[in-house]
Amino acid sequence: QVQLxxxxxxxxxxxxxxxxxxxxxxxxxxxxxxGWFRQALGKERVFVARISAxxxxxxxxxxxxxxxxxxxxxxxxxxxxQMNSLKPNDxxxxxxxxxxxxxTSQASPGGYEYWGQGTQVTVSS
Numbered sequence: 001q002v003q004l005x006x007x008x009x010x011x012x013x014x015x016x017x018x019x020x021x022x023x024x025x026x027x028x029x030x031x032x033x034x035g036w037f038r039q040a041l042g043k044e045r046v047f048v049a050r051i052s053a054x055x056x057x058x059x060x061x062x063x064x065x066x067x068x069x070x071x072x073x074x075x076x077x078x079x080x081x082q083m084n085s086l087k088p089n090d091x092x093x094x095x096x097x098x099x100x101x102x103x104t105s106q107a108s109p110g111g112y113e114y115w116g117q118g119t120q121v122t123v124s125s
Contacts, residue, residue: 002027002114009119020081022096030074033099036081038092047107086123093118
């Protein structure tokens with residue numbers, strides 16, 4: 001059983017930056033891929049970024065390419081999402097997720113088995 005706890009959300013002005021963290025416990029962190037998703041109020045949960053188990057391969061959603069960066073520390077069992085040049089439409093609850101079976105559905109919420117509780121990011125204009 002994998003437990004995930006996000007932190008780092010908050011209120012920021014447009015153009016600002018935030019770094020989200022997701023601490024994992026249970027399982028062997030270095031063996032599974034991690035992802036970030038976000039869900040705006042009244043909308044579906046959408047893919048933001050993914051990082052492979054080793055950290056060598058990353059993937060991003062089109063709306064965040066060039067602005068967000070995912071990374072991980074397999075010693076600290078933590079995955080990060082650095083968010084720069086934030087826009088009001090980045091406002092959402094951000095969730096980290098663990099893919100322990102190496103899904104082929106990397107950008108789908110269904111490809112991940114474990115989820116954190118989410119952290120709110122609000123970007124003001």
